[in-house]
Amino acid sequence: MASFISWNCRGLRTRLDDLKSIISAYQPACVALQEIFLKRAMTMRVRGYNCLRRDVDGDTSPTGGAVAVRIHIHSLVTVCCVYLPPNDVVPQVDLNQLVSQLPASFILLGDFNGHSPLWGHDDTNSRGRQLEQLISDHCLCLLNNDEKTYFHAPTRTFPSLDLAICTPSLLPLLNFEVDQDLH
Secondary structure (H helix, E strand, C coil), rough: CEEEEEEEECCHHHHHHHHHHHHHHHHHEEEEECCCCCCCCCCCCCCCCCCCCCCCCCCCCCEEEEEEEEEEEEEEEEEEECCCCCCCCCCHHHHHHHHHCCCCCEEEEEECCCHHHHHHCCCCCCHHHHHHHHHHHHCCCCCCCCCCCEEECCCEEECCCCEECCCCHHHCCCCCCCCCCCC
């Protein structure tokens, strides 16, 4: 199966060269970006890719949300890019509704800001418990292993906030891997 990339940019303008390098190296079928802080007037073009985006308005902080696209690899697969801000309260019913709206074969990629030992944290926060419940209730598969997905410079820690979750039908076709350079 083709590769997918999920990357939390935390401001894309200074990282566009990194993105182009990653795309060149992996040639993914789909790229899911979170926290790129693009406003409607800003353009973003990457050769060979169509851009589907959810922009922020004005000077507001990015709000949570999801963007989904169906792509054809060997069959139709829905790739859903998710961003859940760390301090937003997200009702479990909203997470369940997101999953129930997606077609049968899907991958959730994104920055969920949840902590759980299931994906390498020492503790569990309320968002982590919600995600554990979502995975359990919908019989989903967590692709993450104990590899760290982000370096948080102020605390010099390596949390795993970025998750990859899929339907069971896709599990045998997917392999989760974190690049050595967290960019």
